[in-house]
Amino acid sequence: MQKYQPSNIIRISILIILISLLVSCTKGITKIEEEIPKLEKEIELNKTEIKSPVPIYRTKYMIIVKENSTFKQEAERFSTKKNAELLTYSKNFNELMSILRTKKPIYTAIFATPEELTPDFIDEIDLSLRDIDDDPYLDTAFGILTSRNLIEFKKYLDRLISYAPAEKMKIYAVAPKYTYTNLESDFNIDIKYHCLTNCGGTYCICTDDNRATLERIKGGFQNSNIVVMDVHGTPSAMTLDNGEELVGSINGLIAKKPTKEIVCYEGKGGGQVCGPKSEELPISVNTNLVIAESCTTGRINGLPNNIETEYGDYNTEGEINSSLVLSFLQSGVLNYIAATHVANTAILPEETIIEESFLQGTPIGVALKD
Numbered sequence: 324m325q326k327y328q329p330s331n332i333i334r335i336s337i338l339i340i341l342i343s344l345l346v347s348c349t350k351g352i353t354k355i356e357e358e359i360p361k362l363e364k365e366i367e368l369n370k371t372e373i374k375s376p377v378p379i380y381r382t383k384y385m386i387i388v389k390e391n392s393t394f395k396q397e398a399e400r401f402s403t404k405k406n407a408e409l410l411t412y413s414k415n416f417n418e419l420m421s422i423l424r425t426k427k428p429i430y431t432a433i434f435a436t437p438e439e440l441t442p443d444f445i446d447e448i449d450l451s452l453r454d455i456d457d458d459p460y461l462d463t464a465f466g467i468l469t470s471r472n473l474i475e476f477k478k479y480l481d482r483l484i485s486y487a488p489a490e491k492m493k494i495y496a497v498a499p500k501y502t503y504t505n506l507e508s509d510f511n512i513d514i515k516y517h518c519l520t521n522c523g524g525t526y527c528i529c530t531d532d533n534r535a536t537l538e539r540i541k542g543g544f545q546n547s548n549i550v551v552m553d554v555h556g557t558p559s560a561m562t563l564d565n566g567e568e569l570v571g572s573i574n575g576l577i578a579k580k581p582t583k584e585i586v587c588y589e590g591k592g593g594g595q596v597c598g599p600k601s602e603e604l605p606i607s608v609n610t611n612l613v614i615a616e617s618c619t620t621g622r623i624n625g626l627p628n629n630i631e632t633e634y635g636d637y638n639t640e641g642e643i644n645s646s647l648v649l650s651f652l653q654s655g656v657l658n659y660i661a662a663t664h665v666a667n668t669a670i671l672p673e674e675t676i677i678e679e680s681f682l683q684g685t686p687i688g689v690a691l692k693d
Contacts, residue, residue, distance in 0.1 A: 382408055385428035385463075387419065389439065393473050397480050398434040401468075404484050407432070416447055423463075424455050431465040437643045440469060442627040442663040466658070469623070471573070471649045479652055486657060489611070495543030497535040497563075498553035498616070499527065515543060519564050522553055529564070537567050537578045537604075544608045556617030559645035566599065569606070571650035576606045608655040620647045621661030636665040 384407035388398035395411070402409040408426070412418040433448060448467070455462035468483075470476035494514040496503060499522060506512040517535035520527055529535075540563075544550060555562045561569040566581040581599035590596040615621070622641030630636050641663075643649065651659050 382426040382428045384408070384430045384432075385410060385423075385426065386432050386434065387412070387416075388434040389413075392434060392439075393436060394434045394468075394476055397473075397476055401432065401434075401480060401484070405432075416444070417451055420451060420454065423452075427455060428463050431463045433465060433467045435467055435469055437469055437471060437623050437646065437649060440467065440623045441625045442622055442641070445621075445663050446627070469649070470652055471643065471646075475649075475653055482655075482657060486611070489548045492549065493547040494549045494551065495547035495610075496551040496553070497540060497543075498522065498551055502553065503551075515547070517543065519554060521555060521562060521564050534564060536565075537563070537569075537580055540569070541578065541606055544606065544610055548611045550608070550610050550613045551616065552613065553616045556615065556620040556647070557639050558619050558622040558641040559647060561615070561617055561620065561647065569647075570603075571645040571647040573644045574605065575654040576608060576647075576650045578604045578606050580604075606654055608651060610656055612658045612660070613651055613656050615647070615659065615661035617661065618665045619662060621659075621663040622646075623648050627664065631664070 384405050386398050386402040386405070386407045386409045388395050388409070388411055390411045390413050392398070399409060401407070407430075408428075410419055410422065431452065435444070445467070448465070449461075452463055452465055453459055453461055468476075468480070470479045492512050494503070494506065494512060496514060496516050497519060498516065499518060500516045503514055503516075506514050516533070517539050518527070518529035518533050519535050520529045522529070552561060559571045560579075563569070568579040570577045570579050579601045580603075581601055584600040585597060586600045587595050587597040619637070619639055619641075622639070623646045624641050624643055626638055626640050627636075630638050648659055648661065
């Protein structure tokens with residue numbers, strides 16, 4: 324077979340193409356070189372137009388209390404200790420929105436009596452503190468400070484003022500073990516579990532060897548600085564297994580255990596109610612934080628005006644004398660996180676859920692802006 328040799332015409336054509344490309348590139352380079360002085364001049368002009376970022380000035384700590392509140396003097400004492408700015412309002416919390424938008428506090432403590440803390444007022448606080456700017460997230464890390472009465476509130480505030488962080492975090496959880504499986508292995512956090520058959524979540528498998536009895540729970544309260552309670556609850560009680568309960572009372576948190584004796588009493592709606600007599604023992608809670616993953620255990624006083632039964636909420640009223648929130652605080656807890664409503668996420672429309680998180684202790688609404 325004869326070896327292929329390109330013809331002279333093909334050779335000349337290729338040469339012409341190469342020369343054309345070279346000339347084009349040379350022209351392009353020449354054009355860029357001509358444009359460089361113009362670009363440099365534009366850059367120099369634009370330098371004068373660059374503006375420095377405008378810093379956002381924020382108040383670090385703000386205390387809020389109603390003008391005629393019985394807790395106002397304690398709010399003043401706390402603001403002095405924390406070197407915080409004190410704000411008061413006369414009737415409605417939203418009176419403060421203008422100044423909150425100006426001050427943009429990083430931390431906010433709201434002092435309120437139990438009588439003030441209806442579910443609707445707590446909702447108003449939450450929604451108002453999302454309205455400091457235009458996004459839907461909380462714009463300040465906030466907490467509500469309260470107690471059953473002024474005497475208890477002074478004791479509570481003394482504990483808060485003298486608080487110092489623990490050297491090591493220890494968690495006690497009444498919850499299915501799978502819930503926090505990675506805390507110990509990934510973060511070296513000590514965590515101890517006890518389980519319930521009647522737990523607040525799913526897959527509530529439990530044996531007597533690891534059941535959350537009242538005795539075990541009392542030990543967990545004493546030997547940890549964070550407690551998680553994944554149990555069924557109401558504003559006045561957390562339900563455990565075998566008829567045991569943690570209940571609120573005027574004297575603080577009570578451990579309630581059934582005995583074999585049967586007693587009868589008149590029910591709230593009339594008529595006689597009979598059941599096992601309960602042994603009741605007070606509990607002290609030596610922990611900094613209780614996270615109550617329990618329905619409506621955050622209700623202190625009354626009912627919400629709008630009970631969304633279609634989302635699983637129900638009309639169990641909060642009562643000050645039996646409030647779990649107030650009883651936990653009275654028995655030694657520094658912080659208590661719980662729900663004032665029920666929201667069954669299995670039926671709650673996705674578009675109404677705003678998931679929030681904290682980034683290194685900063686609310687996500689703040690973190691996004693910073």
